[in-house]
Amino acid sequence: MAKGPSNSGETPDDGSALGASDRSPSLDPNEAAIYVDGLAKTFGSGESAVTAVKDVSLTVAPGEVVGLLGPNGAGKTTTIKSILGLILPDAGTVRVHGIDVHANPRAAYEYVDAMLEGARNDYWRLTVRENLRYFAAIRGQDPDAVSERHDELLEHLDLAEKADTAVRDLSRGMKQKVSLASVLAGDISVAFLDEPTLGLDIESSLKLRTELRRLAEERGLTLVISSHDMDVIEDVCDRVVIMNDGRVVVDDTVEDLLAGFETKGYRISVRGVTDEVLADLQERFDLTDVQRTDDRLRFEVAADTETFYRLTDTMEANNLDVASVETVQPDLAEAFVEMTNGTRETSRVNEDGASTAQKAPTGLSPAGDGGDQR
Ligand SMILES: Nc1ncnc2c1ncn2[C@@H]1O[C@H](COP(=O)(O)OP(=O)(O)OP(=O)(O)O)[C@@H](O)[C@H]1O
The missing domain is CATH 3.40.50.300 (P-loop containing nucleotide triphosphate hydrolases)
Structure with missing residues (x-):
């Protein structure tokens, strides 16, 4: 524990x-x-x-x-x-x-312990299990007394089969897991x-x-x-x-x-849009990624629910034929960029x-x- x-x-x-x-x-x-x-x-x-x-x-x-x-x-x-x-x-x-x-x-x-820069904290000449024992020992634990916990850790990280392999002979991904196991080995x-x-x-x-x-x-x-x-x-x-x-x-x-991102996006595909109507839509709504192929216009629009209904009303009033509407959910990466830019x-x-x-x-x-x- x-x-x-x-x-x-x-x-x-x-x-x-x-x-x-x-x-x-x-x-x-x-x-x-x-x-x-x-x-x-x-x-x-x-x-x-x-x-x-x-x-x-x-x-x-x-x-x-x-x-x-x-x-x-x-x-x-x-x-x-x-x-x-x-x-x-x-x-x-x-x-x-x-x-x-x-x-x-x-x-x-x-x-407290840390894995700060990837797999650099391990001793590559030692086996996986030896690393765990070493890191437990430098934290004042008797490695024999905690060996069961180490077995469990190796099992859960899919390292059990490699327990007696030297770290230097492992793949990069495996080394990364050993590094994590070593951090956790000290309880x-x-x-x-x-x-x-x-x-x-x-x-x-x-x-x-x-x-x-x-x-x-x-x-x-x-x-x-x-x-x-x-x-x-x-x-x-x-x-x-x-x-x-x-x-x-x-x-x-x-x-x-x-949830704090009130304006969700929509990806819309629509037929029958003249240049004039497109210009009008662009003036009134925040259209992005606008692409025209044959008779079809595809675009994304950032809109809260109210704006979205205004947009659909406008499209209807212009007799546009809406082929598809998908919602574009914000993801964490997007949120991150917006929050830091x-x-x-x-x-x-x-x-x-x-x-x-x-x-x-x-x-x-x-x-x-x-x-x-x-
Ligand atoms: N020892 C140091 N001497 C001088 N400036 C430093 C030192 N350590 C960090 N800085 C400066 O302090 C600022 C914050 O650095 P820090 O490393 O904490 O940022 P970070 O968010 O971890 O960045 P990264 O994702 O690039 O690692 C940077 O401008 C960095 O150049």
Whole structure:
């Protein structure tokens, strides 16, 4: 079993925060598996200073699976390394299961591990099982005492047959799974996984997603996953945190995030459209991907329900023959691009913050209640 919330007997010392923000995450620091409040970090000084993280607050409940996304340079790695105690922030509090990571790094380290850069953490000359034993041992566990759990892990990750093979002789996808198994071998309760499905074929990727959900649901493992594969995020994560320019710009369930896209799209195919009618439609509606073939016109249109009815009325009034209408659902990849390119992200945190917090099944707050993000 993954370790439960703080059993160290340590009482969080709220006064110890490094200039904690007045915008505190809603989950109690003792209840949260991960508690970050007002995190800030600038590298270098003077003209060459780079502010990597500006004022990041987030909480993750035990057993929750969160996707951490953002474009290059958004501040994800700095945030993760700060939670792991690898970077000392300029300001902010970071706790793992109630333990202040910077005041008590060794105690916090008992609970947390990370697979940050793919399959680099393993010893390629050792066999798969030897790697697991090694990583359990450096976490202070007797490898013989946990061998049954390791067998189970190997079984679930489809690595049992390769248990006695040297890691260097495995395929890239297999190495990736060994890397994950090594992180989990130490019986930690919080894991950061960077691109966990990289190099896996579809079947292995799907199996791994199922396994990650099982570990979260059955063992209460808390996971923070970053991936460029939005399908993985959609499949595995309860919640998505999107960072941009050193800040959290979205903190929401995948479902609510997509539901927030009021304007869905439609793909329409229609006959009998003259150039004049097309010009009129283009002036009145947001048509994209317009293609004409023979007598048929195909286009996409971004429209809420009301606009869609106005469009169908217009088409009817012009005696157009509608051949087909399909809805185009927004997906997470689209949402991500919009949230990190446009201005929408700031309004989402500011306007939706409170209501999202109520809707979220975990009862966690989104990215604080605005504060400096305004
Ligand atoms: N050690 C460092 N020294 C100087 N600048 C740094 C350092 N680490 C990160 N940065 C800068 O801080 C900003 C945030 O970087 P960070 O690595 O946290 O972003 P990221 O979201 O993880 O990006 P990526 O997806 O590219 O890994 C970037 O502008 C980066 O160049």
